[in-house]
Amino acid sequence: MSVTGDDAREGLDEVPGVDGVEPRPSRGPVARETMLRAAGSILGGLLLVLSFPPYDIVYLAPPALALMTLSWHGVRARRGFWLGYLAGAAFLLPHLAWMRVVGTDAWLLLGGAFALFIALTAAGVAATSRLRAWPLVVPLMWVLSEAIRDRVPLGGFPWGRLAYGQTDTTLTPYAALAGAPLVTFAIALVGALLAFVVLRWREPRLAVGTLVAVAVICTAGGLVPLPTEGQATDGQPSEVVAAVIQGNVPEPGLDFQGEREQVLKNHVAETERLAADVAAGRAPQPDLVIWPENSTDIDPLRDPAAAARIQSAVDAIDVPVLVGAVVEKPDDPTYIWNTGIVWLPTSSGTPGPSDFYVKQHPVPFGEWIPGRAVLAKLIGRFDRIPRDFAPGDSTGVLQVGPARLGNLICFEVAYDELGRAAVQGVGVKGDLEGQGARILAVQTNNATYNLTGQPQQQLGMSRLRAVEHGRAVLIASTSGISAIVRPDGTLAGSIGELQAGYLVDTVPLRDDLTIADSAGAVPELLAAAAAVVLWILAVFGLRRRRDVGSEEPQPSKEPSA
The missing domain is CATH 3.60.110.10 (Carbon-nitrogen hydrolase)
Structure with a gap:
C-alpha cells in the first residue's frame, strides 16, 4: 500500500526483456497489492463508522482516513474509483443502518447510491497522486464530493459528511470559520498527512515535521473563540x-x-x-x-x-x-x-x-x-x-x-x-x-x-x-x-x-454573525473549484508525460551489421 509514483502503474507496466521480448509481469504481486488496497479501503470505512455517533470513538477517524488515502494513492483513477466504492459501502451501509426500518431495499439502495460519491473522492485522490502537494489535495477532493452530494440528486443527502463525525472534538470550532466544509477539510487533511508519514517514514525529519503539523491542526481549533453570552441590542433581550x-x-x-x-x-x-x-x-x-x-x-x-x-x-x-x-x-x-x-x-x-x-x-x-x-x-x-x-x-x-x-x-x-x-x-x-x-x-x-x-x-x-x-x-x-x-x-x-x-x-x-455565516458558501465553492482544477491539471500532466515518452526514440530491432 506504499507504492507511489512510477511504481504505482497498477503493477501492469511492461518491462523490456531479453532479446526485445516483453514478458507480462507476474500476477502474484499485483493480486496481493490489490487485495491489500481493497482491505485497506474496507477497513478504513468500517473504522470511520465507529468514529461517528452513536459510537463516538472519534480518535478512529484519522487512521480510518489515512487507510483510505493509502489505499487510493498511486493508482489510476478508475481503480481508485472502485476502491473508493468499497470504502463508501463499508462506511455508509453501517452508518445508515437505521434505514432498515423502512426496508432493506431502501437501505441498500441509499447506501449503495451515495457510496458513489466517496468513489468519486477516491478517483480524485488517485488521479492527483503525482502532484507534489498531494496531501493538501486529498481534503479538497472530500470537500468537492460532499459539495456535490449535498445537492444532488433530488436535493442531495448530506448524511455521513466527515464533519458530522467531528461534532465534539478540537476540530469542531473550525465550523465557526467556514462551516461544515472546513471541518471536513481539517479531518481529511489530518488523515492525508498521516498517510504521508507512512509513505515517507524513511525520512525522519520530514515525518516528524508532518506529525507536528498534524498536532497543530488538531489543537489550533481550540483557539477559535466561541460565544457563550447573549447580546442585548436594539431593545432586544440578551x-x-x-x-x-x-x-x-x-x-x-x-x-x-x-x-x-x-x-x-x-x-x-x-x-x-x-x-x-x-x-x-x-x-x-x-x-x-x-x-x-x-x-x-x-x-x-x-x-x-x-x-x-x-x-x-x-x-x-x-x-x-x-x-x-x-x-x-x-x-x-x-x-x-x-x-x-x-x-x-x-x-x-x-x-x-x-x-x-x-x-x-x-x-x-x-x-x-x-x-x-x-x-x-x-x-x-x-x-x-x-x-x-x-x-x-x-x-x-x-x-x-x-x-x-x-x-x-x-x-x-x-x-x-x-x-x-x-x-x-x-x-x-x-x-x-x-x-x-x-x-x-x-x-x-x-x-x-x-x-x-x-x-x-x-x-x-x-x-x-x-x-x-x-x-x-x-x-x-x-x-x-x-x-x-x-x-x-x-x-x-x-x-x-x-x-x-x-x-x-x-x-x-x-x-453577531460568525465568520462562517459572513462567508457563506464561498469557501466551499472555492475548495471545490480548486479540486476540479487540480484534477484536470493532473490528468493533462499525465497525458503529456505519456505523449513525451511515446515520442522518445526506440531501440532499433534491426540486426546489427
Whole structure:
C-alpha cells in the first residue's frame, strides 16, 4: 500500500526483456497489492463508522482516513474509483443502518447510491497522486464530493459528511470559520498527512515535521473563540428562558387515528405538567415553548378538537408555543404541509395559530414520491404516503415570544444553506423580512428510528450547527433525543429516547454573525473549484508525460551489421 509514483502503474507496466521480448509481469504481486488496497479501503470505512455517533470513538477517524488515502494513492483513477466504492459501502451501509426500518431495499439502495460519491473522492485522490502537494489535495477532493452530494440528486443527502463525525472534538470550532466544509477539510487533511508519514517514514525529519503539523491542526481549533453570552441590542433581550417538550409516542396497538390522537395528548399532558411545576415553583417560568415535528398529525386548522387541546396546553403555560403540525395545503388539498406554527395564549389577546413556517426541504421517498405515478404502482409501501408534502418557499424565521427564532424541521438541519439563511435573514418574508434568527430550533420526529443510532447522529449535526452559527439550538423530538445546546456546542441538557419529559433553561440570544455565516458558501465553492482544477491539471500532466515518452526514440530491432 506504499507504492507511489512510477511504481504505482497498477503493477501492469511492461518491462523490456531479453532479446526485445516483453514478458507480462507476474500476477502474484499485483493480486496481493490489490487485495491489500481493497482491505485497506474496507477497513478504513468500517473504522470511520465507529468514529461517528452513536459510537463516538472519534480518535478512529484519522487512521480510518489515512487507510483510505493509502489505499487510493498511486493508482489510476478508475481503480481508485472502485476502491473508493468499497470504502463508501463499508462506511455508509453501517452508518445508515437505521434505514432498515423502512426496508432493506431502501437501505441498500441509499447506501449503495451515495457510496458513489466517496468513489468519486477516491478517483480524485488517485488521479492527483503525482502532484507534489498531494496531501493538501486529498481534503479538497472530500470537500468537492460532499459539495456535490449535498445537492444532488433530488436535493442531495448530506448524511455521513466527515464533519458530522467531528461534532465534539478540537476540530469542531473550525465550523465557526467556514462551516461544515472546513471541518471536513481539517479531518481529511489530518488523515492525508498521516498517510504521508507512512509513505515517507524513511525520512525522519520530514515525518516528524508532518506529525507536528498534524498536532497543530488538531489543537489550533481550540483557539477559535466561541460565544457563550447573549447580546442585548436594539431593545432586544440578551437571553430567554426556553422550554422543550418531549411527549413520547404511544405503545404499539392503537389504530392509526388513535396513535395520532395519543401523540397530541402526550404533548398536551407534558406541557400541562410543566405548567403545574412552574406554579409550584419546581421549574422556572419559560418565555417560549417548543413542541416537536408531528406533535399533532391531526390538522388543528381544520379539526376543532385538536385546536382546543393545543389551546388548553398553551393557556396552561401562558406563553407562545411552537407547534409541529401536519396541515392541509390551503390552496391545494391534494398536498399537505409540514409546519411549525406559533400558537398564542389567550392572555395575548389574539389566541390561537399565528405565524408559521413550512418545511422547505421535504425528504424524497419519505415525504414525497418522485415519479409517483409510476413508482406507486411498483412499490406498495408508498401507499403509506398517500399525499405528497409540498415545500415551503420562505426561510423559517418566526417571532416566538421575545425570541426571533430560526426554525429547521428534522432533516433540514443537515443542509448548510437552510440554517445559514435563517441566521442571515435571507429569504425571510412577512413582518420579519431581512431579519436573522437570534436562536435556532430543530423540530424533529425520530420515532421511526428509535434505538437505531439515528437520533444521536442528528443531535451531533445540531451541535455542529450551534458552533457554526454561534446560536443556541433547541431540539424538540417526539420520542428523543430532545436537547438544549449552547452556542459553543455544549449540552445544557437532554432527554433520552422513548421518554416523556421537558427541559427548561436560560439560553442566550445573539445577533453577531460568525465568520462562517459572513462567508457563506464561498469557501466551499472555492475548495471545490480548486479540486476540479487540480484534477484536470493532473490528468493533462499525465497525458503529456505519456505523449513525451511515446515520442522518445526506440531501440532499433534491426540486426546489427
